[in-house]
Amino acid sequence: MPHPTGRCPVRAKGQRINTTNLGMPRRWWAGVGVGLLVLACGANNVRPRSGPAMDAVLDTIAAKPTDVIDSLAALVAIHGFELARFSAAEGYLETKWFDLGAGRSGGTYTRHPDRVIRIRLYADPTGDQRTLLRSEAVFRRALDPSVPTQVLETMVPIGHPGDSLLQVVLDGIRPRTPIRGS
Secondary structure, eight states, rough: OOOOOOOOOOSSSOOOOOOOSSSSSHHHHHHHHHHHHHHHHHHTTOOOOOOOOOOEEEEESSHHHOOOOHHHHHHHHTOOEEEEEETTTTTEEEEEETTTTTTTTTSSSOSSSGEEEOOOOOOOEEEEEEEEEEEEEEESSSSOOOOOHHHHHEEETTTSSSHHHHHHHHHHHHHHSOTTTO
């Protein structure tokens, strides 16, 4: 039924509706654009949001985080680890699962989950060309594909072969990291 005055009651005569070619208001499209931008900003991060374990090994290195992570990437490769995720710019390095019994990467599922480890290294700047390095060697308490991997992970205990291997890698970082400005 037409309106008694013959005009649309929502807008005045001759007023233009603020829509795009798909019929949606421009403000709606601006909101969609902002939402996509926010999602895109966090989509390419390598470093996980969860951060290191509470009992991660802490060390302070006299170098930039990018130099520390680059040096550590070379060190873990020397010891037979393959990199799973790596970003010097974000200060993060994560290895693939490493089978201590076989001495190589790739032993994801085994009868002995405590001998398959992963190393994660987090490097954060502390100022004055120094880096706070947090490192962890983890193994899975159980093998359950229905549960996210990080939920089942725990730090290797002191004296575990994975802890010893992590210490060998960390001992190698001091002489390999260039100290600039000294």
